[in-house]
Amino acid sequence: xxxxxxxxxxxxxxxxxxxxxxxxxxxxxxxxxxxxxxxxxxxxxxxxxxxxxxxxxxxxxxxxxxxxxxxxxxxxxxxxxxxxxxxxxxxxxxxxxxxxxxxxxxxxxxxxxxxxxxxxxxxxxxxxxxxxxxxxxxxxxxxxxxxxxxxxxxxxxxxxxxxxxxxxxxxxxxxxxxxxxxxxxxxxxxxxxxxxxxxxxxxxxxxxxxxxxxxxxxxxxxxxxxxxxxxxxxxxxxxxxxxxxxxxxxxxxxxxxxxxxxxxxxxxxxxxxxxxx
Amino acid sequence: xxxxxxxxxxxxxxxxxxxxxxxxxxxxxxxxxxxxxxxxxxxxxxxxxxxxxxxxxxxxxxxxxxxxxxxxxxxxxxxxxxxxxxxxxxxxxxxxxxxxxxxxxxxxxxxxxxxxxxxxxxxxxxxxxxxxxxxxxxxxxxxxxxxxxxxxxxxxxxxxxxxxxxxxxxxxxxxxxxxxxxxxxxxxxxxxxxxxxxxxxxxxxxxxxxxxxxxxxxxxxxxxxxxxxxxxxxxxxxxxxxxxxxxxxxxxxxxxxxxxxxxxxxxxxxxxxxxxxxxxxxxxxxxxxxxxxxxxxxxxxxx
Numbered sequence: 351x352x353x354x355x356x357x358x359x360x361x362x363x364x365x366x367x368x369x370x371x372x373x374x375x376x377x378x379x380x381x382x383x384x385x386x387x388x389x390x391x392x393x394x395x396x397x398x399x400x401x402x403x404x405x406x407x408x409x410x411x412x413x414x415x416x417x418x419x420x421x422x423x424x425x426x427x428x429x430x431x432x433x434x435x436x437x438x439x440x441x442x443x444x445x446x447x448x449x450x451x452x453x454x455x456x457x458x459x460x461x462x463x464x465x466x467x468x469x470x471x472x473x474x475x476x477x478x479x480x481x482x483x484x485x486x487x488x489x490x491x492x493x494x495x496x497x498x499x500x501x502x503x504x505x506x507x508x509x510x511x512x513x514x515x516x517x518x519x520x521x522x523x524x525x526x527x528x529x530x531x532x533x534x535x536x537x538x539x540x541x542x543x544x545x546x547x548x549x550x551x552x553x554x555x556x557x558x559x560x561x562x563x564x565x566x567x568x569x570x571x572x573x574x575x576x577x578x579x580x581x582x583x584x585x586x587x588x589x590x591x592x593x594x595x596x597x598x599x600x601x602x603x604x605x606x607x608x609x610x611x612x613x614x615x616x617x618x619x620x621x622x623x624x625x626x627x
Numbered sequence: 628x629x630x631x632x633x634x635x636x637x638x639x640x641x642x643x644x645x646x647x648x649x650x651x652x653x654x655x656x657x658x659x660x661x662x663x664x665x666x667x668x669x670x671x672x673x674x675x676x677x678x679x680x681x682x683x684x685x686x687x688x689x690x691x692x693x694x695x696x697x698x699x700x701x702x703x704x705x706x707x708x709x710x711x712x713x714x715x716x717x718x719x720x721x722x723x724x725x726x727x728x729x730x731x732x733x734x735x736x737x738x739x740x741x742x743x744x745x746x747x748x749x750x751x752x753x754x755x756x757x758x759x760x761x762x763x764x765x766x767x768x769x770x771x772x773x774x775x776x777x778x779x780x781x782x783x784x785x786x787x788x789x790x791x792x793x794x795x796x797x798x799x800x801x802x803x804x805x806x807x808x809x810x811x812x813x814x815x816x817x818x819x820x821x822x823x824x825x826x827x828x829x830x831x832x833x834x835x836x837x838x839x840x841x842x843x844x845x846x847x848x849x850x851x852x853x854x855x856x857x858x859x860x861x862x863x864x865x866x867x868x869x870x871x872x873x874x875x876x877x878x879x880x881x882x883x884x885x886x887x888x889x890x891x892x893x894x895x896x897x898x899x900x901x902x903x904x905x906x907x908x909x910x911x912x913x914x915x916x917x918x919x920x921x922x923x924x925x926x927x928x929x930x
Contacts, residue, residue: 447676510683524681
């Protein structure tokens with residue numbers, strides 16, 4: 351019995367030597383989804399395919415988030431002018447290897463991708479006033495060579511700690527390497543107290559990189575404004591709540607907070623940002 | 628999705644012994660100990676990526692060096708008479724976060740394991756797991772044995788310290804073996820291969836704790852080695868058992884006194900049908916078991 355393919359393609363793709371950007375919806379601080387949503391909007395990409403959820407997600411009902419029923423989505427978008435493919439998806443719950451191969455089947459056979467980038471936020475204990483940086487992890491020397499030309503933080507050393515599991519982006523890089531496709535995951539540390547909201551500065555850092563690397567020609571003024579607004583709000587809260595200011599000052603001086611203080615800081619900032627938004 | 632064999636040794640009437648992790652890792656410890664003591668050689672593995680999410684990534688100087696998956700390995704040992712094939716799974720195939728494999732993945736894995744068993748001419752398979760029972764942790768755990776064919780019952784009855792489901796009160800010979808340690812029996816039956824699952828007892832109050840229970844593994848090993856006709860120094864498990872006993876005692880001391888008082892009664896209670904006069908009345912026994920069952924809201928079960 352032949353297994354049906356897991357994806358649907360709506361039209362014919364004309365892409366050659368394209369680049370693929372992957373963003374996961376369940377990313378830290380929603381960074382992956384934030385970046386690909388921004389790129390989709392600014393580049394006016396068109397949806398051209400999807401991976402069917404049936405083999406990869408439990409479909410015994412729907413989850414409700416913020417009063418709205420959700421449904422797993424795994425969609426492909428393209429911008430033929432920029433020779434760019436974007437994949438935005440929920441993280442599958444089962445059959446990860448098959449799911450990742452489905453992404454690469456579409457990438458290779460329909461879009462002829464030459465490289466893949468997966469976006470990932472990571473929790474940082476630094477203050478938001480520290481500059482954001484991109485820490486790449488590559489799967490093949492060709493990708494390492496490509497990224498050497500950009501001002502990225504290199505030399506990441508990491509081993510999954512006991513009791514934890516690797517990210518799906520690491521699994522994607524491994525599957526891509528087995529198929530000979532150069533890929534990188536781009537990790538951006540996000541201050542822990544911005545996890546529940548969003549970090550415009552981290553988003554800007556990643557978009558800025560793609561704009562340069564892929565020659566996208568995006569007008570980034572709106573992102574600059576979003577970063578400015580975020581910084582203003584955080585300055586306001588520091589001014590209004592001396593305790594919050596003191597916690598952040600400690601972080602700025604590389605003084606670690608206790609678990610209790612960290613939770614308090616994150617809670618105060620989340621509540622404040624939600625209140626004024 | 629397949630099997631990778633590193634070598635193809637000729638084996639004489641091999642018997643397969645397979646195990647996956649479960650409650651107290653009772654079966655896994657038993658089978659792994661047997662495999663190690665017999666110095667079995669690595670034979671091959673089931674390719675993991677279609678069954679498992681990776682367990683570890685290694686990144687060095689910004690480069691993804693390695694992605695490690697839970698292993699599912701075959702080993703073999705020539706004994707001169709009945710050779711042995713071992714299968715040891717580091718995890719049961721994950722399927723939506725469930726602890727025990729079920730459905731398509733489990734069935735596929737069970738079939739791959741038996742493909743290898745049949746390739747080498749196996750006509751007998753043993754699996755091993757845990758039997759959650761109302762026993763006290765100071766008792767010598769019995770081994771529940773479930774064969775996959777009626778014809779094996781008479782053989783199983785000869786195993787020492789072993790009971791059948793029909794010997795457990797109130798069960799009428801019925802039960803359920805969760806996960807691959809059980810499923811393999813069914814798939815073997817479908818293929819006409821004799822198989823027996825041997826499950827070491829673990830006290831009902833320890834089933835929820837993520838701690839190994841080698842005391843029951845020892846009971847399983849005693850049954851397996853006798854059935855297989857091999858001799859190993861089972862006492863080499865003594866240190867592990869001592870360590871685990873002390874861990875269990877520490878845990879037990881933390882139970883509220885009223886619970887401990889109830890659990891202590893298990894020292895004099897047997898849930899199995901009486902073969903000799905019990906030190907307490909049948910009525911007492913029934914009440915104690917009901918109280919404990921109520922407390923843990925679970926009856927005896929197997930994995």
